Amino acid sequence: xxxxxVNGAQKASISLEDRGFSYGDGLFETIAVRAGKCRFLDAHLxxxxxxxxxxxxxxxxxxxxxxxxxxxxxxxxxGTAKIIITRGCGPRGYRPPTNPQPxxxxxxxxxxxxxxGSSGVQIRYCTTLISRNRQTAGIKSLNRLEQVLAQSEWNDxxxxxxxxxxxxxxxxxxxxxxxxxxxxxxxLTPNLSECGxxxxxxxxxxxxxxxxxxxxxxxxxxxxxxxxxxxLFLTNSLLGLITVAELDGRRYSPSALTTEIKLGLxxxxxxxxxx
Amino acid sequence: xxxxxVNGAQKASISLEDRGFSYGDGLFETIAVRAGKCRFLDAHLxxxxxxxxxxxxxxxxxxxxxxxxxxxxxxxxxGTAKIIITRGCGPRGYRPPTNPQPxxxxxxxxxxxxxxGSSGVQIRYCTTLISRNRQTAGIKSLNRLEQVLAQSEWNDxxxxxxxxxxxxxxxxxxxxxxxxxxxxxxxLTPNLSECGxxxxxxxxxxxxxxxxxxxxxxxxxxxxxxxxxxxLFLTNSLLGLITVAELDGRRYSPSALTTEIKLGLxxxxxxxxxx
Numbered sequence: 001x002x003x004x005x006v007n008g009a010q011k012a013s014i015s016l017e018d019r020g021f022s023y024g025d026g027l028f029e030t031i032a033v034r035a036g037k038c039r040f041l042d043a044h045l046x047x048x049x050x051x052x053x054x055x056x057x058x059x060x061x062x063x064x065x066x067x068x069x070x071x072x073x074x075x076x077x078x079g080t081a082k083i084i085i086t087r088g089c090g091p092r093g094y095r096p097p098t099n100p101q102p103x104x105x106x107x108x109x110x111x112x113x114x115x116x117g118s119s120g121v122q123i124r125y126c127t128t129l130i131s132r133n134r135q136t137a138g139i140k141s142l143n144r145l146e147q148v149l150a151q152s153e154w155n156d157x158x159x160x161x162x163x164x165x166x167x168x169x170x171x172x173x174x175x176x177x178x179x180x181x182x183x184x185x186x187x188l189t190p191n192l193s194e195c196g197x198x199x200x201x202x203x204x205x206x207x208x209x210x211x212x213x214x215x216x217x218x219x220x221x222x223x224x225x226x227x228x229x230x231x232l233f234l235t236n237s238l239l240g241l242i243t244v245a246e247l248d249g250r251r252y253s254p255s256a257l258t259t260e261i262k263l264g265l266x267x268x269x270x271x272x273x274x275x
Numbered sequence: 276x277x278x279x280x281v282n283g284a285q286k287a288s289i290s291l292e293d294r295g296f297s298y299g300d301g302l303f304e305t306i307a308v309r310a311g312k313c314r315f316l317d318a319h320l321x322x323x324x325x326x327x328x329x330x331x332x333x334x335x336x337x338x339x340x341x342x343x344x345x346x347x348x349x350x351x352x353x354g355t356a357k358i359i360i361t362r363g364c365g366p367r368g369y370r371p372p373t374n375p376q377p378x379x380x381x382x383x384x385x386x387x388x389x390x391x392g393s394s395g396v397q398i399r400y401c402t403t404l405i406s407r408n409r410q411t412a413g414i415k416s417l418n419r420l421e422q423v424l425a426q427s428e429w430n431d432x433x434x435x436x437x438x439x440x441x442x443x444x445x446x447x448x449x450x451x452x453x454x455x456x457x458x459x460x461x462x463l464t465p466n467l468s469e470c471g472x473x474x475x476x477x478x479x480x481x482x483x484x485x486x487x488x489x490x491x492x493x494x495x496x497x498x499x500x501x502x503x504x505x506x507l508f509l510t511n512s513l514l515g516l517i518t519v520a521e522l523d524g525r526r527y528s529p530s531a532l533t534t535e536i537k538l539g540l541x542x543x544x545x546x547x548x549x550x
Binding site: 001004006011012013014015016017018019020021022023024025028030055056080082084087092093094095096098105107109128129130131132133134135136141142143144145146147148149150151152155167175176 | 276279281287288289290291292293294295296297298299300303305330331355357359362367368369370371373380382384403404405406407408409410411416417418419420421422423424425426427430442450451
């Protein structure tokens with residue numbers, strides 16, 4: 001990151017006694033900054049506050065977060081902002097302090113706008129499984145070792161993403177994306193009640209689809225479902241909607257439904273979807 | 276901690292771009308320092324190296340680790356040492372750097388010797404489940420949010436520990452301990468192939484038991500098994516062996532087998548077992 005703010009102060013380090021480091025006891029958000037503004041900021045803050053509530057942390061001061069994001073972005077137009085909230089410092093031991101003083105971290109990194117991916121990407125299945133736990137499902141906590149191990153599985157730059165399954169054989173998500181597939185004009189996406197992260201771009205897709213009277217089902221999806229799908233796409237806050245060209249020997253082309261969703265996201269300001 | 280060394284230098288902070296902080300991409304060990312020495316150091320280092328191998332990290336330089344532990348402990352006699360190894364700094368994104376430069380952290384905190392717990396502790400069941408994943412089972416990674424949430428469930432100081440179950444209803448471990456029970460002169464402990472941490476004191480207990488021709492079974496254990504056990508005990512590197520006096524309305528007294536194990540640990544230098 002080009003700049004970091006820790007509890008409002010410019011600083012690029014954190015105490016070794018911060019529970020975010022000791023135990024991954026915290027949450028983060030990764031936000032696209034486009035035309036100098038945080039895209040879908042309300043949705044990111046809402047997920048962050050939901051995660052805080054799940055971890056038993058107090059609601060974070062939204063005004064302060066926004067002011068610090070503005071300060072970190074400064075006059076930059078295009079980049080990636082990160083918010084990290086941890087339970088703060090504490091004595092050794094898993095037990096949270098009675099009155100935690102959360103650590104609030106804002107990061108910003110400038111980048112140049114990429115050209116929209118046009119022809120779709122090749123993806124693969126990972127062998128690293130994603131574990132199921134309803135209590136941590138959906139939130140974007142700092143416990144991300146499974147995603148790290150999954151991304152370690154390949155280094156062919158021609159493979160853009162790996163899909164992760166749970167131990168029931170359900171395809172849950174990509175290592176850094178959410179997954180959708182369409183079949184017979186219905187949009188399907190994995191149910192995330194047991195694992196996975198509820199992506200902000202995923203939520204936008206669901207809303208765009210519903211506004212266009214497209215049926216969206218959050219359900220269990222397995223490899224066979226993907227083999228028989230009309231097409232697949234991935235979503236991510238920074239990348240928007242990425243169509244899949246190939247998975248497991250099958251080739252896909254974007255369906256009319258996916259094209260419609262992509263146009264809808266484009267209208268919401270997801271410039272990566274302007275192909 | 277009273278003292279911290281980061282890659283050999285006195286320092287109490289870490290970069291915000293360290294993957295240990297970003298993703299919990301690392302491991303730790305918590306070691307009892309007794310009479311100025313790290314107890315069961317070889318076993319701790321062996322588990323650490325095994326964890327490194329599992330995460331795809333190079334073997335850590337044992338001589339350096341030992342020299343830094345000695346430096347951090349200095350002239351102190353009694354306390355807790357901590358080793359943390361992370362995959363080091365890297366650019367944003369889950370994918371590990373091609374040539375990671377691991378961060379090596381040593382911490383030390385002095386403490387006064389406690390009096391051995393004599394009469395056993397009261398424990399409870401937690402509702403927070405521990406998730407199953409063979410790829411991360413056994414190792415002591417920095418992803419410990421489930422243990423944090425489990426310890427948040429109670430604050431009655433009369434309850435010493437909470438037991439965690441997996442989604443199959445198997446009792447796996449305490450939040451910070453391993454679990455044993457005895458029945459008909461056989462020692463049972465949860466099989467940790469799917470979740471839980473392979474505790475160093477747990478391993479000592481297994482070795483002491485086997486040396487004494489006590490049958491040890493690592494197997495699935497459920498609440499009913501604990502209800503029908505002769506007795507229960509917990510193990511932890513710092514606390515040694517802790518007998519359980521009460522769980523779920525049932526009271527337990529140490530069996531002859533447990534007393535024998537405790538004497539065996541005592542002979543190995545686990546002074547907390549001298550009751």
